[in-house]
Structures are given as structure tokens and as C-alpha cells.
Amino acid sequence: MSQDPSTNERGDGPAAEESTDDRPTNDETVDRPDADEPNAGTDLSDAVEAALRQVRDPEADVTVFEAGLIEDVRVADGDVTVEADLGDFPPREAEAVTATMVRALSDVEGVQRAHVEHVDPTPDVEGREAGITTADRVVAVASAKGGVGKTTVAANLACALAADGDDVGLFDADIHGPNVPELLSVSGPVHSDEDGNPIPVDADGLDVMSVGLMSSSAPLAWRGAMAHDALSELFEETAWDDPDTVVLDLPPGTGDIALTTLQEVPVDGVVFVTTPFHAAVSDTHRSIQLFRENDVPVLGVVSNMGEFVCEGCGEVHDLFDGEDPIDALDAPLLADIPFDGEMQGTPRPAADGVPSHARELGDAVRERLADIWDVDVPDRAVDLRGVAPADRHERVRAGFEALDSGTEFHVVSDRNPAAVREYLLDVAGEGVESLERFEVRQQNPETWIVRTVRP
Numbered sequence: 001m002s003q004d005p006s007t008n009e010r011g012d013g014p015a016a017e018e019s020t021d022d023r024p025t026n027d028e029t030v031d032r033p034d035a036d037e038p039n040a041g042t043d044l045s046d047a048v049e050a051a052l053r054q055v056r057d058p059e060a061d062v063t064v065f066e067a068g069l070i071e072d073v074r075v076a077d078g079d080v081t082v083e084a085d086l087g088d089f090p091p092r093e094a095e096a097v098t099a100t101m102v103r104a105l106s107d108v109e110g111v112q113r114a115h116v117e118h119v120d121p122t123p124d125v126e127g128r129e130a131g132i133t134t135a136d137r138v139v140a141v142a143s144a145k146g147g148v149g150k151t152t153v154a155a156n157l158a159c160a161l162a163a164d165g166d167d168v169g170l171f172d173a174d175i176h177g178p179n180v181p182e183l184l185s186v187s188g189p190v191h192s193d194e195d196g197n198p199i200p201v202d203a204d205g206l207d208v209m210s211v212g213l214m215s216s217s218a219p220l221a222w223r224g225a226m227a228h229d230a231l232s233e234l235f236e237e238t239a240w241d242d243p244d245t246v247v248l249d250l251p252p253g254t255g256d257i258a259l260t261t262l263q264e265v266p267v268d269g270v271v272f273v274t275t276p277f278h279a280a281v282s283d284t285h286r287s288i289q290l291f292r293e294n295d296v297p298v299l300g301v302v303s304n305m306g307e308f309v310c311e312g313c314g315e316v317h318d319l320f321d322g323e324d325p326i327d328a329l330d331a332p333l334l335a336d337i338p339f340d341g342e343m344q345g346t347p348r349p350a351a352d353g354v355p356s357h358a359r360e361l362g363d364a365v366r367e368r369l370a371d372i373w374d375v376d377v378p379d380r381a382v383d384l385r386g387v388a389p390a391d392r393h394e395r396v397r398a399g400f401e402a403l404d405s406g407t408e409f410h411v412v413s414d415r416n417p418a419a420v421r422e423y424l425l426d427v428a429g430e431g432v433e434s435l436e437r438f439e440v441r442q443q444n445p446e447t448w449i450v451r452t453v454r455p
């Protein structure tokens with residue numbers, strides 16, 4: 001366990017309150033070299049415990065003992081060491097509780113040195129598996145331009161999905177500007193499982209992984225192949241806990257990192273974030289095409305910061321004049337999120353932890369995923385998914401011939417069934433030159449549905 005070398009003389013004020021470092025200090029210490037003669041043994045222990053009982057858990061409003069935050073208290077020759085588990089608090093709050101404990105202890109007659117150590121709650125390594133492919137689905141959040149609110153939307157979306165009961169991970173792939181840890185107020189250390197694979201950091205139940213958690217300064221300097229290798233390793237090695245969904249915060253634009261990510265990670269859908277400004281929207285249009293060319297289903301677009309609600313008059317004001325260029329995009333609008341102070345807070349994976357705009361976005365994303373990925377196989381359809389190529393023709397023929405004339409016929413396939421029309425005409429026999437209402441629709445990158453009517 002790391003220890004903060006800083007030591008406060010009594011009366012200097014708590015170190016945590018003076019700290020300008022955003023990251024949590026792992027422990028706080030106060031020395032009182034000129035303290036009065038210490039009380040003997042048990043008396044001092046009692047006084048120390050009584051002082052700690054005055055410190056309350058700011059979230060639950062019970063004492064730190066009742067909240068289960070105190071793991072151990074050791075008193076020896078005027079030295080007090082408290083082991084506290086503050087892992088559930090955001091870093092600033094953990095520092096504030098630590099500082100309050102140190103202050104309370106330093107007021108105890110006979111205490112010369114008070115020291116609070118943070119116990120690192122080691123994450124559960126049981127059942128974890130390495131690789132982003134262990135997620136049931138991966139939803140990427142992308143933007144054509146920087147600064148449009150992509151990370152804000154990704155973090156809020158992850159929290160909204162988790163608030164609805166999903167097991168969710170958030171992977172920050174924005175390698176040159178990994179802002180997720182700061183936005184969610186989480187920090188390392190990143191622990192490893194028994195094979196040395198990094199375990200995501202916990203944010204109240206949301207599993208968070210980011211290059212920004214691995215090192216505080218290196219990612220900004222990574223370029224080209226180095227950045228690519230670092231990300232690939234994290235995609236392959238991060239040990240997830242069987243998540244339903246991993247939300248992937250991509251770097252802005254369609255540079256190398258974003259494109260190689262799409263080749264390495266099976267993305268089930270992408271959400272584009274843009275402001276409704278012409279230049280941003282036309283770049284978004286090009287990015288959407290590129291993602292489609294890479295077989296990534298586009299879930300839709302989030303229009304962000306296009307309007308604001310006046311706190312004084314309650315009216316909605318547009319920030320961009322004229323027609324909304326987003327209407328011309330060939331993708332559904334998932335959410336229209338105004339400029340709202342609530343979106344600048346720290347989201348949490350709880351019902352009251354995300355703004356209503358984010359909850360609505362979560363619902364829209366869920367619906368789009370279902371539209372694209374939940375394949376509704378009609379009764380008596382011929383389902384060729386997973387069937388050996390040699391057996392496919394026979395299955396189609398048997399299914400087609402079993403139908404009465406005039407009945408609808410469906411085939412569901414995991415390959416493009418380009419030749420099925422000719423084959424059905426052959427099976428239908430001489431004299432049949434066309435198939436009524438014949439249609440092939442690709443529902444998602446791996447599912448095609450053929451519809452027609454048995455002549």
C-alpha cells in the first residue's frame with residue numbers, strides 16, 4: 001500500500017482540504033511532536049474510538065463505524081493508525097472523510113501521531129474473463145469532431161443502461177484524451193487478475209477501463225503504432241465480469257485508431273454525437289458512411305447542445321439558426337440533448353444518478369439494438385443460421401415444397417442468400433418465371449431475411 005509522505009503539524013489544517021491534486025491521497029497523517037503526556041493504553045484507545053465516533057459517513061449520516069468504513073484501529077505509544085475502506089466514495093469525498101478523521105484524532109489528548117490508511121478493496125477476480133468479446137454487446141460512441149460531448153454522452157449512456165439493471169462496462173478508447181476517469185471521478189490503482197490481466201476500476205457498479213487509468217501522462221505522447229498496440233492489448237486483456245454491454249468511447253474523427261478499433265472489436269452498434277451545426281453534421285454524414293462500409297450498424301445520432309432551456313423564463317432557445325441539418329442525415333435521431341448544467345455533473349449508474357435526457361437516450365439505444373439484433377423468425381421459416389453449406393439447398397427445397405401455393409415463405413440466413421431466387425425458381429418447376437413479392441433484406445451484418453410467396 002502506498003503511503004503519503006506528507007505530514008501535518010497540528011493546527012495546519014487537514015491535508016486533504018489543502019490538496020490541489022485531484023487524485024485521492026491514500027492516507028493522511030498528523031504529527032504532534034509536542035503533545036502532552038499520553039493517556040495510558042486503554043484510556044487512550046477509548047478516547048480514540050470516541051473521537052472517531054464523532055465522524056459521520058456523509059452519505060448515510062451514521063458514524064463511520066456504523067457505516068462499516070473502519071477496518072482496524074491500532075494505538076501504540078501515542079501513535080494511532082486507522083485502516084479505513086473508503087473505496088465507495090468519490091476521491092474528493094474520501095479525502096474529506098479522511099481529513100475529518102485525522103482532525104478528530106489529533107484533538108484527542110495523548111495522541112501524538114494520527115494516521116489514516118486507505119485499504120484498497122481488491123476487486124473480485126472470480127469469474128472474470130479477458131477480452132472485450134466477452135461482452136454480450138458492444139456499443140460504440142463516436143463523433144466526427146472533437147468537443148461535441150462524445151465522452152459526456154458515452155458516460156451518461158453507460159450509467160443509464162446500468163441504472164436499468166444491465167451489467168455495464170465503459171471502455172475509454174480515446175487514447176489521446178482519455179477523459180472518462182476524470183468525468184466519472186474514478187482513479188487507479190488498476191488491479192490484475194491471477195493471469196496479470198488488468199481489472200476495470202469500479203464506479204458504483206460500473207466497470208471502467210481507460211488508458212488514462214494505466215498511466216497519468218503516457219497516452220498523450222503515444223503515436224501511431226504505439227497507441228494502436230496499447231489499445232489492442234487493453235481490448236484483449238481487460239478482465240471483464242461477463243458484462244451485458246460495454247460502451248466504447250472512441251477517439252473523435254475517423255483516424256487510424258477509430259478505424260483499427262472497428263476492425264478489432266465486434267461493434268454491435270454505433271451512436272454518433274454531433275452538434276446541429278452544418279460543418280459538424282456534414283462530417284458526421286461522412287463518418288456514418290464509413291462506419292456502414294465497415295459493417296457497423298448505425299444506431300442513430302445524438303444532437304447535443306443545440307438548444308438551451310432558460311432558467312429564468314423556462315423557454316427553449318435554439319443555439320443554431322435555420323433548418324436543423326440533422327434532419328437530412330440518413331440515421332434515426334436518438335436524442336436531442338440541450339445544453340444543460342445537469343449534463344456537466346458526474347453521472348452514476350443509479351436511477352437518480354443520470355439526467356432524464358440520458359435515461360431517454362438509454363431507452364432509444366435499447367430499442368434500436370432490439371430492432372437490429374432481435375431477429376423475429378416467422379413460424380415455418382427455414383432457418384439456415386449455423387447450417388453446414390452442403391445442407392442448405394436441401395433445407396430450402398424441403399421448406400418451400402412443404403408449403404401450399406399462395407403461402408408466405410421465409411428464409412433466415414447468416415450469409416447473403418444471393419442465389420436463392422434462382423434456386424427457388426428451379427424448385428418451383430417449369431412455367432414459373434417469377435416469384436411474387438420476392439425480397440431480400442439484410443437486418444444486421446450477419447442476418448439476411450428472404451421473403452416470397454410459394455407459387
Ligand SMILES: Nc1ncnc2c1ncn2[C@@H]1O[C@H](COP(=O)(O)OP(=O)(O)OP(=O)(O)O)[C@@H](O)[C@H]1O
Pocket residue numbers: 143145146147148149150151152153174177179252304305337338339340341343344
Ligand atoms: N448537453 C450538455 N450540456 C452542457 N454541457 C455539455 C453537454 N454535453 C457536453 N457538455 C460539456 O462540453 C464539454 C465537452 O464535452 P466532452 O468532453 O464530452 O466532449 P468530447 O466530444 O468527448 O470531447 P473530446 O473531443 O475531447 O473527446 C465538457 O465540458 C462537457 O461537460
